[in-house]
Amino acid sequence: NAGVTQTPKFRILKIGQSMTLQCAQDMNHNYMYWYRQDPGMGLKLIYYSVGAGITDKGEVPNGYNVSRSTTEDFPLRLELAAPSQTSVYFCASNTLAGAPRDEQYFGPGTRLTVT
């Protein structure tokens, strides 16, 4: 299993441009998440999905959109990029199989700079 994969690894955007961050998992997990991590800060939840066709907002959804048409893929769309969206973006997935572990599996991240 490749686990959770993210593309691209790095990207530089100009203000106002748009892009899609790709995320895929091959573990047949129903639950998927997008986080951003700013320097010196923890991970903040942007959007999450509990299954194909179902998405919901997290703590910091403004400026982003998501879709979940398949179990495997959970792309994150940035429209009209702003410098405040400069961050490292992590995608994660989970089975929610319950105790004792119930952890999320993370991708390697996408480092995005908006200038």
Add this chain to the structure above:
Amino acid sequence: DQQVKQNSPSLSVQEGRISILNCDYTNSMFDYFLWYKKYPAEGPTFLISISSIKDKNEDGRFTVFLNKSAKHLSLHIVPSQPGDSAVYFCAAKGHGSSNTGKLIFGQGTTLQVKP
């Protein structure tokens, strides 16, 4: 409103000694806590977790202690090894998140283990 706080941004210990990383939380509805470890340019990986019905969970060199009355948990690493040098994130999940798996993360503590 930071519900999960790691007040020490960094910690430096000597190889072979104990590392103690601390985490405080404010929401008494949290019922499950996790620690993640993150190396540079990689995604976080699950380390250890504890349910709120327990006060201790041990896995090899790693032990997590939970003090519910103080809303405090700690991660002990004994003995510390240079390979443990990483950023450690504390995360919490509330009772209402049992069907979504959403996590709230602390800011992280950078651990440096000196040879």
